[in-house]
Amino acid sequence: MSADTMTLGDVSITRVIEWSGPVRTARFIIPDSDEDTWRRNRQWLEPDFWAPDDDSYRCNIQTWVLRSEGRTILVDTGIGNDRERPQVPQFAGLKTDFPQRLRQAGVAPEEVDVVVNTHIHYDHVGWNTELRDGAWVPTFPNAMYLIPRADNLYFDPEGPGRSRAPRDEHERVRWEGSKLVFNDSIAPIHRAGQAVLWEGTHRIDGNLTLEAAPGHTPGSSVLTLRSGTDRATFVGDMLHSPVQVLEPSWNSCFCDDPVLAARTRSTYLSRAAEMRELVIPAHWPGHGAAEVRQDGDGFALTAWADLPRH
Template sequence: MPADTITLGNVEITRVVEWSGPVRTARFVIPGSDEHTWRRNQEWLEPDFWTAADDAYHCRIQTWVLRSEGRTILVDTGVGNDRERPQVPQFAGLKTDFPDRLRAAGVAPEDVDVVVNTHIHYDHVGWNTELRDGEWVPAFPNATYLIPRADNAYFDPQGPGRGRAPRDDHERVRWEGSKLVFDDSIAPVHRSGQAVLWEGAHRIDCNLLLEAAPGHTPGSSVLTLRSGTDRAVFVGDMLHSPVQVLEPAWNSCFCDDLTLAARTRASYLSRAAELRELVIPAHWPGHGAAEIRQDGDTFAIAAWAGFPRG
């Protein structure tokens, strides 16, 4: 069993990291946050999630590999290689060994049965595809790709969400970047007939259920795991940092609907605390996931997951 693996009930979960490091400053990524909260929690936020000296936010781009009922399921697929990303130059033209890391975790491309994209952002759909002979093709030839219908409509360059012309240079770069993401990471799996659009809820098997959790994007979703007495929820970008557990009203700078994103976050944190679900965000370094407890009117970290800090 790979070192970065835990088992919940009958489901094996392995973390495969594509990229790790600092991105911008903490208060750029979580713009509503205040310096006092970061420094008050410096002892446990540093160095995994934040460094005080430069106010750097630390994250990982990673894929969660689930083995459930005899099938291999990937939750989110990172940035990918060879991409144009004008909105995030740091991730343009990557040349990582992510496929080799998947193989080291025991996953060959043809072994993947299901790919879950929790939402359509560049760092969650990139390895949906790879570039072969100048053409983007699905990276996992036997997989079904589960894509939230609401995000598909919103990010499709031909869809109703893209109809208005960009208002300024910042919005133009973001719009052009979204079009590139759709064209190189989503459209090819539609063309191959491997994409399945879902809305509301979608059951993968008796252990795994996809649920709509909008706010970060219109189609953002969570994957709930319930197996035996064990519970977990893969929350995608609902939580970019553990400080959002302490202050659920704080959104990331990437959230689309700020009011809805905060409401959704508080709701799922409340459920996780009540049901003792392990909360597994997309981008946390360190132990990667945590159990949550109620702490008065807010929440706190009760315990870290069993993944090595790495």
Template sequence: MPPLLQGANEKSKGFELSTQSITLGNVEITRVVEWSGPILTAQFIIPDSDEETWRRNEDWLAPDFWTPADDAYRCHVQSWVLRSEGKTIVVDTGIGNDRERPQVPQFAGLQTNFLARLRNAGVEPEEVDYVVNTHIHYDHVGWNTQWENGQWVPTFPNATYLIPQDDNRYFDPEGSQRRRPPRDQHERVRWEGSRLVFNDSIAPIHQAGQSLLWENSHRIDGNLLLEAAPGHTPGSSVLSLRSGTDRAVFVGDMLHSPVQVLGPDWNSCFCDDLRLAAQTRRTYLSRAAEQRELVIPAHWPGHSAAEVKKDGNGFAIAAWSSFPRN
């Protein structure tokens, strides 16, 4: 198994699905896990992957990312809290409670104590300055809102929500004619689910006047830059961190599993534009390898993040982050 990264300032706060922090440069990064467990099979989630690669790398893919006995894909749904230049930023907001989610029945009507976990990390909802939605999927925007007094209202009442304009156009039910026809019944269910997601997690943010729609790139502060990274969805984005000599990139759903580091052309079943998603994945993995960026995906359990290196026509894990296995 690749080594742990050295030198990160780490502190464990000991909570259910524990919360931990590391510091890169002048930016503190805290992991807050909303949900953890198996979802479908690895072959379903990464349909282009081959069983031989999974088996050959079983010693480190299992048990954190994969259960060989039943081919179960294992993941976290988690948010990242950044403290940078005196501001508090939440990157992706998970599934949320009380949702109708036909595309993933196990998340329908979910009830978690996510806000308590956020408070355990030292963050009150009123103190959040920015919310970053890397893209508009149900497991990245759910806690944008909560149900109060018979309506969906922003969970973070003083925050500016940074939402990619291209995803906003694509998933807005009023612009549904922009979308290609669904490939199959599974995708039809997902599309109906996306309408619900927009209505309960995005539209209320617009109505409250708290959204900022951005295109191409958007600088949050001297350390943090949002960049378009389309393919998984039209508006998918990454958040790049540059502070001192430290580098990191929050890649959202560009990498559902570390097996995609080994096979960067392998898309997830949730990717919209397969060619572009693979091209974008290669571009950012190449940059991460060249610049020694810590790659921080949305859904990896275990150490949750890693440095990568070039390995033939693909890449390999060079070192895991110093986040404790979770």
């Protein structure tokens, strides 16, 4: 079994990292945060989440592999290779060995049963597909891809959300990037007949349930694990950094609806504190996940996940 595997109840969870490193500055990514909070918590934010010398925000792009009730389930699929990404040049044209890393974790593409896209952003859907003979095709040929209906509607370049003209150049670039993401990572899944659109809640099996958690995007979701006495929630991009645990009102710069995103974040952190759920964000380096407790108007981290630091 991989050293990056932990077990909760009857579910094994393995982390497979596609990319790791700095992305912009901490207060670019979490623009509402203040320098004092980062510096007061420097002892545990550095070096996994923050590099004080240049204020760089650090993150992992990673996939969580779940084995539950005899099936293999992937939670988010990273950036992918060979992509055109004008909105994020840092991740354009990647050539990573992610498929080999999956195989090293014991996962062959044809053995994947379910792919969960917590939302449709470029770094969560990339390995949905791969480029073969000049065409984008599903990477996991036997998988059912669970895609939030609200995001599918919102990001579809032919959908009603893109009927008006962009407001400014920033929005134009963002929309063009979203169109590329949809066309190379989502549309091929539909053409292959492997997409399952869901809304509200969606039960995967006796241990795993998807729940709508909008704000970051209209269709953002969380995957809740309940197995025996163990609890966990895969929260996607609800938490880009642990400083958002300390102050749940602080959004990332990528949140589509900041007011709703902050409310959703506070709701799920309250539940995690009350039910002692392990909170598993999409992008945290280090141990990758943590337990939390209520601390005044915010929350505090109480214990890291039983995974090696990366």
